[in-house]
Amino acid sequence: MAIAEQQPQAGQGSGDRSWHGIVLQTLKRNEISLIPYVPDRVLTPLIKNLHADPFFTTFATAREEEAVGIVSGAWMGGRRGAVLMQTSGFATLANTLASLAVPYQIPLIMFVSERGTLGEFNYGQSLVCRTMRPVLDSLALEHHTITRLDELEFIADRSIKQAVTTQAPVALILNPLLTGGKTFDK
Amino acid sequence: MDNRNTKVMNRFDVTSRLIAKLKHEEAVIGGIGNTNFDLWAAGHRPQNFYMLGSMGLAFPIALGVALAQPDRRVFALEGDGSLLMQLGALSTIAMLKPKNLIMIVMDNGIYQITGAQPTPAANVADIVAIATGSGLAKSSWAADEEDFERLVDEAMSAGEPSLIAVRIDDKPGVGATRRDPVQIRERFMHGLGVREPL
Numbered sequence: 001m002a003i004a005e006q007q008p009q010a011g012q013g014s015g016d017r018s019w020h021g022i023v024l025q026t027l028k029r030n031e032i033s034l035i036p037y038v039p040d041r042v043l044t045p046l047i048k049n050l051h052a053d054p055f056f057t058t059f060a061t062a063r064e065e066e067a068v069g070i071v072s073g074a075w076m077g078g079r080r081g082a083v084l085m086q087t088s089g090f091a092t093l094a095n096t097l098a099s100l101a102v103p104y105q106i107p108l109i110m111f112v113s114e115r116g117t118l119g120e121f122n123y124g125q126s127l128v129c130r131t132m133r134p135v136l137d138s139l140a141l142e143h144h145t146i147t148r149l150d151e152l153e154f155i156a157d158r159s160i161k162q163a164v165t166t167q168a169p170v171a172l173i174l175n176p177l178l179t180g181g182k183t184f185d186k
Numbered sequence: 187m188d189n190r191n192t193k194v195m196n197r198f199d200v201t202s203r204l205i206a207k208l209k210h211e212e213a214v215i216g217g218i219g220n221t222n223f224d225l226w227a228a229g230h231r232p233q234n235f236y237m238l239g240s241m242g243l244a245f246p247i248a249l250g251v252a253l254a255q256p257d258r259r260v261f262a263l264e265g266d267g268s269l270l271m272q273l274g275a276l277s278t279i280a281m282l283k284p285k286n287l288i289m290i291v292m293d294n295g296i297y298q299i300t301g302a303q304p305t306p307a308a309n310v311a312d313i314v315a316i317a318t319g320s321g322l323a324k325s326s327w328a329a330d331e332e333d334f335e336r337l338v339d340e341a342m343s344a345g346e347p348s349l350i351a352v353r354i355d356d357k358p359g360v361g362a363t364r365r366d367p368v369q370i371r372e373r374f375m376h377g378l379g380v381r382e383p384l
Contacts, residue, residue, distance in 0.1 A: 034250070034253060034254075036278075057253065059278070059281065059282060060278075061246075061274070061275070061278050062272075062273075062274020062275065062277065062278060063272065063274055065240070065242070065243060065246075065272070066243070066246045066272055066274060066275045066278060067246075068240075068243075068246075069240065069243035069245075069246030069247045069249075069250065069275075070246045070247070070249050070250040070253070070278075071250060072243075072247055072250060073215070073246065073247035073248060073249060073250025073251040073252075073253075073254070074250035074251065074253055074254040075250070075254075076235065076247075076250070076251060076254075076371060076374055076375050076378065076380065077213075077250065077251040077252075077253075077254025077255045077258075077378055077380065078254050078255065078375075078378065078379075078380040079250075079253065079254035079255075081250070095239065095240065095241075096239075096240045096243065098239070099238065099239020099240045100237070100239060100240035100243065103238070103239075103367040103368070104367045104368065104370070104371040105367075105368050105371065106371070
């Protein structure tokens with residue numbers, strides 16, 4: 001079981017101070033209501049609570065590229081969105097970032113659940129994780145790795161506002177130190 | 187797939203027929219390559235968005251616009267090769283059922299712009315059968331130009347998303363979109379009433 005699920009503060013209510021509660025509230029405060037995602041075990045409590053909250057339109061897509069296309073169209077139509085994915089899903093996005101989000105100056109907001117580090121048990125996951133930051137850096141994309149609960153709200157809230165005002169994508173990488181990550185039990 | 191009961195039409199002609207029907211500032215998303223070149227050539231409108239990359243994302247981008255503006259009709263023009271890259275998007279659209287989304291597939295069975303190589307689907311798969319199987323019940327082949335126009339009219343008052351597949355020839359696009367992504371996006375947002383020009 002992920003550490004985050006064992007923490008006493010990780011409740012289900014919208015006002016809780018778990019990592020996923022903070023992410024949900026930060027999205028809401030910034031009027032981000034469209035949440036396409038490709039699921040990830042660690043993101044499960046966040047996805048579950050987003051589905052349960054009628055403020056959000058939350059749904060799975062078949063691929064991460066598709067989700068990026070959807071929130072890009074929604075942004076141009078005046079509605080804000082964010083994409084949830086895993087590290088391996090981010091690895092499918094280089095072309096979409098380079099040919100849609102960056103050149104069209106779309107404030108694409110990505111939450112990436114980080115696998116491949118701090119106790120990864122799947123070699124492929126650890127390898128694909130190493131491609132993520134070089135891809136982000138090669139496109140000079142803003143990204144932050146969030147490791148601490150007390151910094152999460154500040155980083156997420158400020159980064160979303162910066163993405164919108166500067167019309168530039170941002171990747172918020174949710175590190176296992178924050179979420180507990182996925183451990184070798186399933 | 188060679189649907190014998192469908193006439194081989196022309197992309198620019200079909201696109202022009204569609205644009206001529208738009209009277210309510212409908213949004214139109216043009217997929218990569220010839221699809222958006224012919225949309226551009228049919229006459230620029232502020233509600234047109236032209237993709238200069240991200241092959242396969244015309245339907246997802248249009249879905250996003252449709253979800254953001256449920257009172258506006260949103261058209262997406264996509265090539266068969268592009269659609270093959272993102273078939274999963276058809277099920278996403280079928281699940282969400284945005285009634286204001288109309289998808290048009292220009293099917294020539296080839297990657298025209300790269301040298302007319304046949305797509306893997308060309309002789310074996312049927313785009314409309316794929317769409318129907320993905321959950322989009324309102325999917326049809328246009329038999330000819332007149333039938334295409336009829337299907338568009340029908341789609342404009344439909345209560346669910348529609349997909350219209352058009353068998354087209356191997357001609358290249360007529361125009362060439364100005365490759366200015368920021369201006370394309372900004373003009374589109376003005377056209378959708380999201381922003382005012384400076």
